[in-house]
Amino acid sequence: MRRGAVTCTEDKSIREVAQIMVVNRLRYCVVVNGRNEIQGIISSRSILKAFGKNLDTTRARDILIPYTVTVTQNTAPADAVKLMQEKKVEHIIVISDKSKSKVILGILSAADIVRHMAQRGKGQE
Numbered sequence: 001m002r003r004g005a006v007t008c009t010e011d012k013s014i015r016e017v018a019q020i021m022v023v024n025r026l027r028y029c030v031v032v033n034g035r036n037e038i039q040g041i042i043s044s045r046s047i048l049k050a051f052g053k054n055l056d057t058t059r060a061r062d063i064l065i066p067y068t069v070t071v072t073q074n075t076a077p078a079d080a081v082k083l084m085q086e087k088k089v090e091h092i093i094v095i096s097d098k099s100k101s102k103v104i105l106g107i108l109s110a111a112d113i114v115r116h117m118a119q120r121g122k123g124q125e
Contacts, residue, residue, distance in 0.1 A: 005030045005093065005104045010039050010061040014050050017042055017060050028091055030104060031064045038102055040064030041091060072097035073105055077116070080108055 007030045008017050021029055027044040042064050050063045070093045071080050080092055090110040096103040 005107045007032050007036075007104065008042075008060055009034065010059065010064070012060045013056050014047065014053065014058045014060070014063060015055040018047055018055070021047070028107065028109075029060075030067075030093060030107070031060045038067060038070070038093060038104065040067040041093070043091070067093065069093065070095050070102065071108070077113075081113055084110065084113075 006020060006024045006026055008020055010031050010033055012020075017029055021027065021042075021044065029042050031039045031042055033039050039061070042060060046063050046065060050058060053063075069083065069087050069089050071083065073094055074097055075094075084090070084092060092108045093104060094106045094108055096105055
């Protein structure tokens with residue numbers, strides 16, 4: 001898991017979101033509303049799909065992928081992978097299970113899982 005997710009508000013322009021992603025060297029950004037509630041995620045693919053739209057007037061809310069796939073920091077890795085496969089997503093938002101409000105702790109990506117698998121010895125889970 002990559003700790004500390006980068007977020008943007010749903011009223012940011014696509015240009016601003018792209019800049020946030022480039023500066024942070026990320027392929028995704030979690031979109032939150034004014035109450036810091038998760039609204040969705042914008043991936044580099046989302047940005048590509050917006051190509052040709054006005055980058056300054058189109059807002060994050062217009063291109064975000066509505067996102068409800070979350071796990072807590074106590075979710076077993078195997079369960080997280082199974083959820084990713086079932087929901088056909090490449091990123092899962094990790095939230096705290098110690099708070100009623102969904103405090104974002106980080107993002108677990110398919111790339112994180114692949115990296116973990118590569119670092120472990122052959123035949124290990």
